[in-house]
Amino acid sequence: MSDKTKATIARPRVFTELIDGGVRRVLVVDDEESIRVSMGKFLRSRGYHVVTAEAGAAALTLLHAEKFDVLLCDIRMPDMTGLDVVPRALEITPDLAVLMLTAVNDAPTATEALAQGAMDYLMKPIEFADLARAVERALVKRDLDIHQRTVERFVREEIALRTTDIQRDLSVLETAVVNTLCAIVDAREEHDPFRRGHSRRVATVAVAIAAKLGAAGEAVRHLHTAALLHDIGKIGVPEALLIQTSPLTADDIEQVRAHVKIGVRILSPISALAGTLPGVASQYERWDGAGYPDGLKGEAIPLVARIIAVADTFDVLTSPNQFQATLAPRVAFARLLETAGKQHDPALIDALGIVMHDGGTLPLPEPRD
Secondary structure: OOHHHHHHOOOOHHHHHHOOOOOOEEEEEOOOHHHHHHHHHHHHHOOOEEEEEOOHHHHHHHHHHOOOOEEEEEOOOOOOOHHHHHHHHHHHOOOOEEEEEEOOOOHHHHHHHHHOOOOEEEEOOOOHHHHHHHHHHHHHHHHHHHHHHHHHHHHHHHHHHHHHHHOOOHHHHHHHHHHHHHHHHHHHHHOOOOOOOHHHHHHHHHHHHHHHOOOOOHHHHHHHHHHHOOOHHHHHOOHHHHOOOOOOOHHHHHHHHOHHHHHHHHHOOOHHHHHHHHHHHOOOOOOOOOOOOOOOOHHHOOHHHHHHHHHHHHHHHHOOOOOOOOOOHHHHHHHHHHHEOOOEOHHHHHHHHHHHHOOOOOOOOOOOO
16 A cells, blocks of 8 residues: 555544544445455454454344444345344444445435434445545544433433432422533533633523513523523533634534534433423524524524523624624624524514613623733
8 A cells, every 4th residue: 555545544633532542343244255355354454353244134143242333334235235234233232333335326225324324325336545534434423422422421410419419309409400500511611711601691691681571580580590501512512613713514513503402401301490491492593494403483482592592692792702803792782683583583682772771781701811
């Protein structure tokens, strides 16, 4: 192999950093012996432990008996197709990174393979450089998924440990849980020089807006808690992505957006925080219906989420960040007016304007050195 070829298929840095020792195990399934042999030889030269199988049934038997990180599986095989193998393989090893192999460029089949849980769809014959990159990409995604689930489990366990002794009093329980989660949010924001104190400022602005709308009592309490915890899901997103200054890739954007569902999964088991879920789940919906994750539109978006969205945008505009200069509050409000009826509820922007006009105290980030 030439030095140029070696450079082309060298492992990316992130892959090296994610793997902390240990040999990755790859299962290659193809009914053509020449393909199994050539792929196996190449992947072994890359440092992988490779096992091969000539049929789907044999592959499933191996998965029951041994632990594998990656499955390279041909689609068109006798007796059992790759599409039959994938869901069964993932039942056996849920963390398996699956890549499908095919000699036929068939879009519906590719779509079905990805829907079954495959991470990639590779055309044969495949260049070894492309194979190396595909395997490494799949392993990176697998590691990130495992990391995300580990963080979520850790947070839930921490919450459970901290709240075990106060189950008798619901109000005390909720306070303890919120304080614990807020401490986690604060700790994460401390690592980001651009978002330090962000959630607490958003909560203050959100409550001020709600007060101008005449809200009070339980509704305001749920709003305040939801605003404090609206970014809790970001603990499951790699920190490097949150402070990255270069443009995000489509995969990066998908990972960042996933923090909404992560936050909901963290809070859902806590019955005392049920009132916060609409705000956390729908904060990135847009008034015009172009938001995510559900594409809700107008008043179909929960009011608590619409308020948090306005408060969050206001704080982003008035805070120093890696993408723009800090804006004065009135300049930031002018920017918000441009989003009325598109991104945000016009009535809520009007309410924020009244807060500012009446001399309401809005929290602003402290100047940075």
